Amino acid sequence: MKGLLTSILLVSGVSVAAALFFSEFNVGFWKTFIFITLIQIVAWNVYTAYQKAKIIRAQQEIEKEYVQSLSKQQVQVPCAACNHMQVHLVDLNSDNKFECEACNQKNALYINIETAAMTVVEDVKTR
Numbered sequence: 195m196k197g198l199l200t201s202i203l204l205v206s207g208v209s210v211a212a213a214l215f216f217s218e219f220n221v222g223f224w225k226t227f228i229f230i231t232l233i234q235i236v237a238w239n240v241y242t243a244y245q246k247a248k249i250i251r252a253q254q255e256i257e258k259e260y261v262q263s264l265s266k267q268q269v270q271v272p273c274a275a276c277n278h279m280q281v282h283l284v285d286l287n288s289d290n291k292f293e294c295e296a297c298n299q300k301n302a303l304y305i306n307i308e309t310a311a312m313t314v315v316e317d318v319k320t321r
């Protein structure tokens with residue numbers, strides 16, 4: 195409420211100043227006052243719309259990076275040529291290739307997902 199009052203006072207103040215200035219050049223006070231007030235309201239709305247669009251764009255960018263980071267995982271893998279162990283990012287959504295840090299050999303990284311039946315602990319206890 196205080197902020198709104200301050201805004202109204204500021205807008206009126208600017209409009210009064212402009213109206214007083216232009217009345218020196220025989221332009222009607224209220225004409226200038228209303229015109230300057232409207233310009234300020236329109237400019238303010240354009241500015242806030244621009245700010246909102248900027249925030250939404252930033253949020254979308256953060257979400258995009260988050261989704262991308264979810265699909266990446268660091269793994270330690272050996273080079274197929276020299277067995278040098280190194281850490282690389284694994285991306286589940288695309289082909290994974292890397293160049294060996296030690297011998298510069300190009301490697302392809304294949305992901306093999308397996309399933310295994312789990313032993314339920316309670317079964318073991320009852321036996």
Ligand SMILES: [Zn+2]
Pocket residue numbers: 273274275276277278294295296297298299
């Ligand atoms: Zn190597």
